Amino acid sequence: MQAGRLRHKVTIQNFTTTRLPSGQPQSEWVDGMTVWAEVKGISSRELMTSGVEKPEATIRVWIRYRTDVTAASRLKCVTGPFKGKILDVTGEPIPDAKATQLEILCKQGVKT
Template identity: 35%
Template structure:
């Protein structure tokens, strides 16, 4: 992977709980990392669900190696949301490959 291909600014988000002023716990997506990435579509499919045509696209997202990225997190790029399916890290090459499904 060429570092020059990392032209997308993405946010890696985790689902965190916080307390509001009244002491109630709320859970929301919070950005934990903002990094440069390359997003490459790998496969896609269309199917019918609940009488609605649905598209599902699987992507490979490449970033510089960073520990602590888990499949419970998600990635946001502008209006696009990606659910992380797996994280493949190679510390020696300094790259992290994330397999993610785009949520429509």
């Protein structure tokens, strides 16, 4: 893996449920590690939903291999062209043959 390609930072977020002191469950996104990544847009499109155009982008993210990123995770871009955007992971991250890096396909925009 070429370290020079990893020039953006992303924060891995996982959805967790905790109990408040009152016993009430509280669900929220919890920030995990902030890691270096390569974030590139692949494609975009506009969808008509209820008579309103909504944009959707497919984004490919490469990071060093980790086990805490799953299909239920999401990524928050800290730097780079998507700074401040939340990327929803669309499928299980795919490791390369040597398990040194992960390819993560994400969607940004329309929620399905």
